[in-house]
Amino acid sequence: xxxxxxxxxxxxxxxxxxxxxxxxxxxxxxxxxWYRQDPGMGLRLIHYSVGEGTTAKxxxxxxxxxxxxxxxxxxxxxxxxxxxxxxxxxxxxxxPGRRDNSPLHFGNGTRLTVT
Amino acid sequence: xxxxxxxxxxxxxxxxxTVAFNCTYSNSASQSFFWYRQDCRKEPKLLMSVYSSGxxxxxxxxxxxxxxxxxxLLIRDSKLSxxxxxxxxxxxxxxxxxxxSGTRLSIRP
Numbered sequence: 001x002x003x004x005x006x007x008x009x010x011x012x013x014x015x016x017x018x019x020x021x022x023x024x025x026x027x028x029x030x031x032x033x034w035y036r037q038d039p040g041m042g043l044r045l046i047h048y049s050v051g052e053g054t055t056a057k058x059x060x061x062x063x064x065x066x067x068x069x070x071x072x073x074x075x076x077x078x079x080x081x082x083x084x085x086x087x088x089x090x091x092x093x094x095x096p097g098r099r100d101n102s103p104l105h106f107g108n109g110t111r112l113t114v115t
Numbered sequence: 116x117x118x119x120x121x122x123x124x125x126x127x128x129x130x131x132x133t134v135a136f137n138c139t140y141s142n143s144a145s146q147s148f149f150w151y152r153q154d155c156r157k158e159p160k161l162l163m164s165v166y167s168s169g170x171x172x173x174x175x176x177x178x179x180x181x182x183x184x185x186x187x188l189l190i191r192d193s194k195l196s197x198x199x200x201x202x203x204x205x206x207x208x209x210x211x212x213x214x215x216s217g218t219r220l221s222i223r224p
Contacts, residue, residue, distance in 0.1 A: 033212070040123075042216035043159070043202070058211070090158055103149050104204075104212065106158035 002026050006091050006107035013081040013114045021076040021110050023091030030096045032074040033058075033104065034066060036087040043090065049074055081114045088112075118142060119205045121215035128193060129223055135189040136218045138203030148186045150177055151202040153217065159202055163188070190220075198222045 004025045013019055023032065034046040045058030047066040055066045063085060065077045074093075078085060088111050092104040121138045128134045140148070147166065151159040163170065165186050169178035176189040186205075190197055203215035 035214075040216065043214040045211065088156075103161045103164060104151075104159075106160070109156075109158050 004091055004093055004105050004107040006089075006110050008110060009108065010111045011113070013078075013112065015082060015114060017081050018077070018079050019081065019112075020078075021089055021091075021112075023074045023076070023093075023107055025072055025074075025091075025093040025105070027093060027095070027105065028071070029093035029105070030071075031094045031102070032068065033092045033094075034064070034074065034076045035090045035092065036060065036085075037090060037109075038087050046076065046089075081112075083114045086112060086114045117215075118213045119203055119215040121201075121203050121218045123216060123218060125219035125221050127221045127223060130193060130195055132193050132222075133189065133191050134193055134220065135187055136201065136220075137185045137187045138205075138215050138218075139183075139185045140205045140213075141184070142205070143181075143184060145205045147206050148177075148179060149204040150175075150186075150188050151204060151214075153200045153202055155200075162201070193222050195222050195224065 007022045033048040035043040037043050044060050046064050049055045049068040052071040067075045088109050090109050091107040094102040094104050118141050150162040152162045153159040163177045165177040165179050174191045178187045198221050200217040200219050202217045
């Protein structure tokens with residue numbers, strides 16, 4: 001099992017450029033999440049999804065969009081990148097059942113720099 | 116007040132020592148808590164789940180104190196490989212997953 005796979009692993013963007021981060025999981029998990037992690041800030045939830053075709057805003061959604069067209073994929077888009085979006089992005093998924101009893105499985109992360 | 120708070124450390128202890136750190140939470144209705152471990156520039160990985168009265172896994176013991184609203188992680192006979200950041204995770208009243216900022220632990224030879 002590959003678990004949770006994120007692509008790309010690294011990316012450098014110029015201000016105003018757009019990109020899409022891909023997260024794929026092969027564990028048949030219902031729930032998927034996008035987090036960003038900045039030094040001293042901990043993990044902050046950007047958007048999440050409780051199932052195919054559904055998405056919801058997290059703690060810091062501004063400047064990002066997401067889509068969950070297939071159960072196994074969760075896409076994070078930056079329409080117009082800003083230096084404040086320089087961060088490490090983690091995707092995670094959790095198994096079906098009660099969400100508050102299910103631990104998260106994380107991808108390896110994407111390191112994004114916006115210049 | 117943050118929903119989940121941790122002492123950022125760093126905790127610097129000698130190999131073989133016992134070390135403990137706490138995580139406080141503000142939502143008294145929170146039911147589930149977890150400890151994750153994160154190595155430098157890597158993804159967080161589940162270390163332990165903490166349910167009801169806590170649990171033990173080898174050298175690691177997690178406790179839940181509902182009266183004082185904190186959970187703790189105890190590491191006995193610490194190894195060099197235990198050096199990492201430990202993240203406390205709880206669930207808010209909106210069933211959102213809330214991460215603490217992490218406690219840095221460094222084990223010295």
